[in-house]
Amino acid sequence: RVAWLTGSQKKKQRGEMLALIASGEAALVVGTHAVIQDQVVFQNLALAIIDEQHRFGVAQRLALRSKMGSGMTEGEPHLLMMTATPIPRTLAMSYYADLDVSTIDELPPGRTPIVTKVVADSRRAEVVERIRSQVAQGRQVYWVCPLIEESEALDLSNATATHAELSQSLPGVLVGLLHSRMPVAEKKAVMSLFTGGEMGVLVSTTVIEVGVDVPNASLMVIEHAERFGLSQLHQLRGRVGRGAAASACVLLYTPPDSGRLGETARERLKAMAETNDGFEIARRDLEIRGPGEFLGARQSGAPLLRFADLATDTHLLEWARAAAPVMLAEHPQQAEKHIARWLGGRAEFLKA
Template structure:
């Protein structure tokens, strides 16, 4: 606003923490509490305890051993305690002059020289003792606790905390009576010292339960509102034509579909036949055959005279889809003067211009590519189906941009999202509550189970011997090096050194090298040599994580496996076991400085060794990482849960999920107020 005063550093820090509304401040809860309600006599004190003592200053001097420090002696009438400050101001020294009555709080240490407090918090003893515990809030550098406490107290006093729960709702959710939002917040900011600290810290106190229920209700309502808004939108109704492209493709496929593929294919076809936009997640383990399901959905859209776009996060994955789709669809599209187009960021200008022309005139019935597909200059005259692979790798903005391609026709495209990282049930109930989920829960016949071994780096020579034996039998091997995010150069030297070492250890074997800094043409050439069998061993950074299909590859070695995420390890393992040969995955780990691997990494490696089931892997991944990281919270835009825990509060989530539609239908104004309170302006994100 013109003429408004510039923000102070603490005000800027409040904004940075997202604390702009009174309700935001009221919901900014303490991370812990300090008990300043009582005074401990030094004669009753125990070493190591957090204590508050009160007494008279009997000594104050600046000492220089071992370094400059202010040493103040406090006598509480039962014993004395030295307060030590290694950084201090003259004003502090003055405030702790001899004869002053002082209250000091900190961790008591008992040494040869009696009691000590190092850098305690001090205040004059005439201040009245607080009646409640003192909150300690999460904060940032420019925001002192004292300022934040005042801001939160003011926000709490001003915020509208009127009840948005319909009569009887709290009771139906199993919440303790007498704990409204107002009472719960007032209590959690300043709990009574009589309340056991464990109830506050493990969030099992009735006040916490009320807050969790409020938060889960906001999340469920927002998903429900989004779903209903989407259901009110229009999309082209796409019907499979008898004898049309869908049936022709089914007849031309060189394999039989699994029962699971047939089932999800029918679910998608019935969605497409409705004039409401499909919003479906197709999840299935690595290699379960999601691409063919996508191809059949595309065939229905093309048959009805519309276009389809398929977007993948990496060029290699997009190209893998492209090659399969061209093989299946191009012969069937050619008689109709239609084609499959290819669009990526690395295309030559002339080829790109030609593709854009084909898309704009409608000759490109299916467009496959990376995020280049959603750029402004790409004009779809008749886009009816958007397919997003590995959808968790795309941000909300990209998904919204893809949907915007249809706004000229005042219609929405149908949206099919695919993921090889299955979503555990609690996540599906909360973060994906507005999605329909189809699951391919069986692998195509002929896929062999992969044996997983966890082996220490010290046994590397044995692994190289195993590779030699596999190659001698005519098999092929992947060796994956970790991506080191801080430095591409380190990445490169790591992969290059491994490539040189394996080339030297395996004379007569062609060892290929693939890494992120290679030009696209060179990457394609290296991959082609491996796919054709010219190369026996492929050393690579994680660019082969998804989308590579070489049935002759029977061994996957993952170096520094402790650095990889669980879903990434599972994706990589899925690159082998695609043929009839017995396949194995070796997880090479390097113990840290203490000769041990960190707890999280150990849990991941153990999960990999114990199960091949992608759903079990996903469940354990959620346990290890929590929902924020599992979802890629930075990309999802969805407000993540701050108070509720999906594992701990599953029963509450289920109760809230059942109650949300009733509140929305019978008390729409309460539901609206509840959403505004909890989500503010974040609800746009939920529509993607």
């Protein structure tokens, strides 16, 4: 039996699923963040798989791992985390902590590498012309915006205005609009037109970041790309290049009043233009944002260690890894004192 849980389920269906999970009758449970909620009780959780790991917080991952249930008297579930772009903390943990890492570093069969271009918003007309050319060849295009509607706080082009602009600039082309506030039926109708090839351009917020597979889409335009994080940019770029046609991603940026992007934004866009490798993107993200807390919930930021540096001290790390099991086996009391001093009861954080 396979049970499934989402936040949008009706009360009766949700109750049925919770009962299947609690009794152990459901051998496999598939769900969204709803699986982590308190009322979800597993009888004997042995394996937790977290897909798109970068979209979960440390506390959420720990909450799932802690759901052992009444059927287990000791131990805890195995944990497998999957992501195309590890967050800085996770990548740092793969260096420092006891994580086994498996890397798939090649494209699936039939995929083509994506060319990424960083383009100033002043060349917007050229980008629209490129879209017209792609659609004329029978291809489809995504245009992603960071906001849904006008915001006084952030002067960003929004999905609604961009949809109107592109509809006017591309006569004869069906331009769709997709965002999280639309009714479910309307969202499904829009995606159906796009996946069916009837819609040439889809203007969207980041709701298309994961789980959308349209092999005929060959161009991705990300507006205000300087406002997105590296993981999100890489995930969005992955919506194209899913077929045999040559694909491109345009990172459209708007310089501030000074005319120059900030150092961090410039480094992010540069990283995206230079590599399609998710782990290399993650490594750059780690350099730019810092690893965050190993013994806390922050997933990026200033590191816990004051002197050690991942970039220069790898040889010390390898030595420490080799020394740790020897210390545990031959000097258990000293090892326990060392753990108590450095972890201070926060060792749980190393499991997420």
